[in-house]
Amino acid sequence: MFAGGLAKKRKQTRIRWTIYVSFIALAIAFAIVADWPKLQKNLANPEVAASLFPDIVFLAARNTLIFTAVGFTGGFIIAMTMALMRISKIRVFRVVSTIYIEILRGLPLLLTIILVGLGLPLGFSAFRQMPIFWRGVIALALVTGAYMAETIRAGIESVPAGQNEAGRSLGLSKGQTMRWIILPQALRTIVPPLTNEFVILIKDTSLISALGVTASTKELTRFAREEVISNANATPLIVAGLVYLALTIPLTQVAKRLETKKGRV
Secondary structure, three states: OHHHHHHHHHHHHHHHHHHHHHHHHHHHHHHHHOOHHHHHHHHOOHHHHHHOOOHHHHHHHHHHHHHHHHHHHHHHHHHHHHHHHHOOOOHHHHHHHHHHHHHHHHOOHHHHHHHHHHHHHHOOHHHHOOOHHHHHHHHHHHHHHHHHHHHHHHHHHHOOHHHHHHHHHOOOOHHHHHHHHHHHHHHHHHHHHHHHHHHHHHHHHHHHHHHOOOOOOOOHHHHHHHHHHHHOOOHHHHHHHHHHHHHHHHHHHHHHHHHHHHHHO
């Protein structure tokens, strides 16, 4: 048995080293055949990169964060409502929330954005008069709310049943028990996945450009794409990618720390 385990470990080690060597070989081959001067000129042109500032930060990145913050706030409100309906004892509430969550989670986000931003205005004057910004963030909120609803529901159901009984024994109503005892404990559990959802939403804001944007509402991807066309150079895409990483990596690290801290509790 010991010999079999040792043989299996050696086999796994050989597989890992084979993968490492393959990657190194591919990297060396790429370095040999690549036209580095042309790559630098078209992907890392310092003059083009410098021309993007400060607009890529104070316009594009700012708009990306605004879209994200508004969409996330609206999504959280929707998610909390749907999660409470999903665990309700009233059958109609459960059915409505289940249908909402399954449909919005099942549709591609881009399709939902186009439907809300371009489809609904055909039948509702209120949507026709609504700025593109609000059509986009409403679509983001609807979809984000569907995903976060399941996270919040799972967090609520993870709180021991005895907590609900303790609240009721203290004379609190069902609503008060949920508000003051259950939800605070659930929120501590769901903060890490909600942080990850916020990171995902930062990247998903790029899809709002499918509705068209004004000069003042460009987010990072749309800004970079227009600059690529304007400069006939792909450097703006690299710079935009770096800005996205500057926004998302710290948040993903925060989520990891929170998950680690939660695991220790």
